[in-house]
Amino acid sequence: MLRRIIYLFLVLIIFGGLAGAIAYYAFDFKPKMIAGFIMSAPKPVETISAEEARQDQWEPEVSAIGSLTAVNGIEVAPQVGGIVREILFDSGDLVKKGQKLFQLDTDTEEADLKNFRVQFGNAETELDRQQKLLDKGFASKSTFDTARLLRDRMQAEIERTEALIAQKSIYAPWDGRLGLRDVAVGKYVAPGQNMIWLQTVDPIYVDFTVTENDFGRIKVGQKVKAKFSAYANDTFDGEVFTTDARVSEASRMITVRGKLQNPAGRLVPGMYSDVKVIVGEPAPVVTIPQSAVTYSLYGDSVFAVVKAKDADPNAKEPDLEAERRFVKLGLVRDGRVNVVEGIKPGDQVVIAGQNKIDQGSKVRIDNSIALNLTVDRNAQ
Template identity: 40%
Template sequence: MLLRRMLIMLGVVALVVLALAAYKGFAIYQQVQQFSAPQPAISVAATTASEQPWQSRLPAIGTLKAFQGVDLTVEVGGIVRELLFQSGERVVKGQALLQMDDQVERANLATAEAALGLASVEFERGRSLVSRSNISKSEFDRLSAERQQASASVAQVQAQLAKKRILAPFSGSIGIRQVEVGDYLSPGTNIATLQDLAKLHVDFFLPEQAVPKLALGERVRLSVAAYPDEVFEGEIAAINPKVETTTRNVQVRATLDNPDGRLLPGMFANLEVLLPGAATQVVVPETAITYTLYGNSVYVITEKRDADGQPEMGTPGQPQLMVERRFVETGERRDGRVVILDGLQAGERVVTAGQLKLDNGAHVAIAADPADASAPAGAGQ
């Protein structure tokens, strides 16, 4: 009886073990089938590398400066008697801007002119007398020197008087005045700034390697933060004949018209020097490039082929596509595009979105629209 029960228990245990073994074997079989099954195609966005005319440009940053610009100051001290301009108005060359008190100088001028008149009369009298030998030649020379000295004194006082009246050295827009009537001005006091805004300079620096590419008259395009959607054009007017020893950069100055006066001196400018000639280059979107420390690469889309070199067909009857990771040499980047100097030919298709999911030889399918690529891939670009 006891032996029978033991045999039954052993049979039940054997059945349970066999059932568990069968279940585990079936699970392992399913996993093997899953891994051996072909992986689904990875959806990516793609474009074709194309040859396009590409004009080389030298990017730089610069600062706008007035074609002519000065801070008006006084050369001699005195009290302001009249202010003859309004802040922000446009003035013309030679226009009076400020008059200082000049009563002392005018009195000195009258004295000097009187002395000059007397010296001139004595000189004329002496000239008639010396011709008749009534005075010595040395006495006549003394009278001539006195007349010249009196004339110089008049010119000196006239120059001092002129310094009491400030005139515009050139036409332009005058800034906010810094003085008022009645102020005492010491020499060097700032009155206002005067800027000629009809034309502007933009000064910028380029590395010394760019010197052979630079020439007077080359076009420059620039933009400023105040007008982000507008592009202003000028041309190179001067190249500094010396390279800065601290930065190894050369200073360049371009000139541009400013007829509306919208650009102001001191503005920060992003600019590009347009180099002559436009060579044909292989160009792809910048999103197609994977940048790494050990080199830049692209994923080139090719047809998968069998051992006989024939394209393998997919389920819809189209050739299966795969990607090949290829390292390339990149050149200039501009407006979301990049030049490929080596490693890629025109007409080859490259992946522009979805690279994070790819590896060399991965099976891919080209999405009808870049938006069809997965969100994580797009977020990683």
């Protein structure tokens, strides 16, 4: 009986040891062995697109948001009321100074003018007769003065009526572009009633606000460049025309007025624009594509492509890796950003594929990636 117990105990010890060995292999040794294989395995090479940082010549500038204002702009309105007889333009026309725009009805004034001219002729005849009688001593001076007063009054009535008739012909006071007319032939218009908007289109003002700090860098005559969403591929040139005489107490900004050339009349008052004022001579700057920058709360960074620290000397291709660098950025212009610190001219930076890499990742450069991304965006 004792022998059986001893045998059973020995069997339990043997099976317990086997179970422990199996558990150790499955839950400790094997995971560590797999982890060691993984850690010792070569890192996968990620395909990215890269571009060299370059040194450009950038002009220092002040950027702002502006709004267009007509150099001259009025609501064309009559001085006197009347019925519209003729409209001598189409909405949106470019007109010259002195070009006739409207003709109001003048039938009543023309009839009055004829009447006054007849009365003026009679008054002239009576004045001549009284002059002769006065010379012969057959008329008094007061009678002669009364006749002359009547003649002068008729002359004044003629001149007044002629002026009234002239006021019913409405002309453009300067070269400009017409808006949409608000009246039609046959409509009665009252004195001062708006008939159409007329504005000068070339040149045209662009008003924008700058801070007190930037205002100190702006001078009359500096070059102004403006871009508009309606003409995304075009830049309109001009110059600083003048500045406001005071700083706004509400915003602590000051208004600057630029003058833009607009020979084709494509710009109209009220349009918003991105305005840049060139405030100095070109200076050398290091620039990279804006797509290379990763923006974050703890700092802006880029991935630079450098030679791998553990490079394989027998590798057929250059052994490269990604190095994260925190950078200090300056101005952004035409899709490129000025790097003040962190990158030197000639350094290669990753411009596509950043989401696949991290510090020390092995990389391979294939710039067709960036080309494919550009094509896809354009297709959308």
